[in-house]
Amino acid sequence: MTEGDKTILAGLNPEQARAAGAVSGPVLILAGAGTGKTRVVTHRIAYLVSCGVAPEHILGMTFTNKAAREMRERLAALIPEAAAEKVTLGTFHSFCIRLLRSEIRKLGYLPNFTVADESDQEGLVRQAMAQLGISKEFAPASAFMNIISGWKNRLLTPEEAASEANNPMWMASARVYREYQTLLQLQNLIDYDDMLMLGCRALEDETVRDKYRDRYRYLLVDEYQDTNEAQFALLSRLVGPERNLCVVGDDDQSIYSWRGAKVENILNFPEQFPGATVVKLEQNYRSTNTILRAANAVIANNSLRREKNLWSQCGEGEKLRFVRSDSGEAEAAFVADMIAQRHQEDDSLHYGDFAILYRSNHLSRPFEEALRGRDIPYRLVGGQEFFKRKEIRDAVAYLRLLVNPQDDQSLLRVLNTPPRGLAEKAVGLLKSYRDREHVPMLRALGRKEFRTMLGGAAASSAEFFSSCCQEAQQTFSAPGNLAGKSRDFLTRIGYFDGLQRIYKDMEDSRKRQDNLGEFLSSMAEFEARRGGAVTLEEYLESYALLEETDRTDEEAGKGDAVVLTTVHSAKGLEYKVVFSVAMEKSIFPSERACEEGNLDEELRLFYVAVTRAKKELYFTAAGRRFVRGKLKTQTISPFLEMIPEALIEHGVPEDFMRKMDQGEMLEALRRMMSALK
């Protein structure tokens, strides 16, 4: 290795430079919120390259695609773009799925596997329960799904899980797990947890392992506090004897334990990798000291953490503010008015500098309405968005069926959408035929022997469906022009026009057709971005790996807009003005977390919310709120008491009402003017 280019490290503070410059061996970077983590990581990669490390030997794992994209962009500013392109940057899941495309054969799947989404998973668990005679009164499918997911994240096979199970629920779950897994395999489907678990298993093979170790000699993991056991195992297998593994994270921001994340991974790193270089980053480049003091005070309530003390050179800044309104609507109105006012009086504030953060998605509604009523543009992250719409998911199911004809789950979804005479009766016959003949449903539809069991109309309908899919498979066997081909296929099989029959309301069906059109153009966009011929398989892969934030970006688009998001999806982001809303007991912290005793994590989540703010931070709550349709009296979140009194002001700002009146008068004047025109 040659001497690196020290000028790359010149713009970093001493700790950052130490972290970025520690080129070989294990490195742990404990990066507090807003301490320039991404900056360190990108500089580190640039420095590695300057040391003579070939960019294709570097692998960076992030938790979101967005983070990966951002990292690549910032890297391209430091090293030649051609080199930046050669660095492998992606999520654990995308890395695994790519690994599995070439290595999954040995594990009993075909390389054209498709990804089971949550609804597929639920369907399969239901099916498994039915086969085992477990009624949903015993436990709902979701309960089994959670337990199974937990086991998979710990890399336990159904057999291992069964031997560990010592109560009725777990024993039942182990049986469901086993059945669920065979159903998946039968349909050549893998779920999200399988990506990691099977990826791990693929690396057990020494030849495979050596191949990847040779390729990826420098590993870098972002958000390490959110890795689970499977991800840890994956890394352990991937890292070679040189132990060139650099992990970055903040134990105080570990908020995904419900998804199997183990904070212990980051806490125990120095023991697991003896001799590791440990760097702590505490200088914050994001927030005012008032905000940081509040954040430090909040997180100090947790034990079992690495002590950190954030400070910044961003000045003292404004005090925080807490406003309690009578109702959820009044709370939303205050927030919207406040945004309008701050936006108006401060030219440096754009709508995109404001964020409204809440604990759970359903809390967004009143804020949406309040913003809409004031013509303030906003962007809703996550929730019930574009790609979750029925028509989009139907279209995806049609396409999945083409890539993986064994995907019965997708077939069942679209077989009778739109109605084509293949309803319950046909499905029943299809199921029994499949179980008897061990043939995927789509194949059954193509068989004359099967079709004779159907009525005349149904039989010809089935034949058309099957031949339509076969033709389309031919068409798609060559890559490229995915959007056009998909449009043709969906039109020919009757889905496009069928939308009019499914949604009888003209306006509704029109909208759905537009959505479908938008979906197709997002497909074309994807092709253009990838440049050149893309296969349907590749598109569906990226579709399955899309995450909430990506999905919303596509639809409503960019523009200057207030952001509405959960605290979870706000992690890693920053806004000049943050409203942390619905600060009420049993909402934040959530009732569930209280019952299960996960208050530490809930507090970390609150810490994440606080540390998103750069300049101004508001907390709001409602005295009464509709919860599950009924009006309930709400008490203030205990979290707010953790903020030192000296840092926070209570109530609506003194000049708020006066300014509001002025604002309203201006608004009335504007209305009169436009009425005159």
Next chain:
DNA sequence: ATGTTTAATCTTTTT
């Protein structure tokens, strides 16, 4: 086989 009404079951957080 399809469309309409009614009942029930929920709500964290997401790759």
Next chain:
DNA sequence: GATTAAACAT
């Protein structure tokens, strides 16, 4: 309150 499953009528 809103979405979805199941019962019911056409």
